[in-house]
Amino acid sequence: MVSERTGGGAARAAAETVADPELPMLTLADLGVLREVTEAGGTVTVSITPTYTGCPAMDAMRADLVHALHLAGFRDVEVRTVFQPAWSTDWITADGRRKLAEAGIAPPRAAPRPSAGPVPLTLGPPPHPVRCPQCGSAQTQLVSYFGATACRSLHRCETCREPFEHVKEI
Numbered sequence: 094m095v096s097e098r099t100g101g102g103a104a105r106a107a108a109e110t111v112a113d114p115e116l117p118m119l120t121l122a123d124l125g126v127l128r129e130v131t132e133a134g135g136t137v138t139v140s141i142t143p144t145y146t147g148c149p150a151m152d153a154m155r156a157d158l159v160h161a162l163h164l165a166g167f168r169d170v171e172v173r174t175v176f177q178p179a180w181s182t183d184w185i186t187a188d189g190r191r192k193l194a195e196a197g198i199a200p201p202r203a204a205p206r207p208s209a210g211p212v213p214l215t216l217g218p219p220p221h222p223v224r225c226p227q228c229g230s231a232q233t234q235l236v237s238y239f240g241a242t243a244c245r246s247l248h249r250c251e252t253c254r255e256p257f258e259h260v261k262e263i
Contacts, residue, residue: 104131108130116198125189144263159172199226245258246259
């Protein structure tokens with residue numbers, strides 16, 4: 094996981110409890126968007142990275158972080174949006190991937206590690222089978238490239254016939 098773990102104590106602990114507004118089974122820490130929490134001069138500064146530019150959940154994330162920190166007793170809270178480095182699905186923690194699967198959402202696969210050179214970006218359906226989070230079958234079919242949010246796609250398992258969402262690899 095690339096996200097920074099600097100800062101600690103009660104402020105970090107409070108920020109780590111905030112759930113993602115679009116995937117409420119995950120915390121912002123599970124999702125890897127919670128980058129840094131620091132305390133200096135009576136102010137708590139939280140840095141978050143959006144899953145993609147223009148993510149509509151950012152305002153809710155900011156408000157929820159401020160609320161959680163206020164409830165934890167911190168008066169002065171600043172939430173910063175950090176775009177560099179860009180978020181990747183590789184930042185989702187192992188616990189976050191487990192929680193997605195338990196909620197019936199197929200977690201993203203880990204990105205391949207190129208030895209050198211640019212990483213190719215594909216915008217179409219994944220070139221690999223998406224495993225069903227219900228039964229584990231790789232016999233699945235893409236129903237819609239866009240699910241409830243732009244970062245998820247809708248699939249159906251050919252084995253257990255259950256529909257499920259998949260978090261797209263970025």
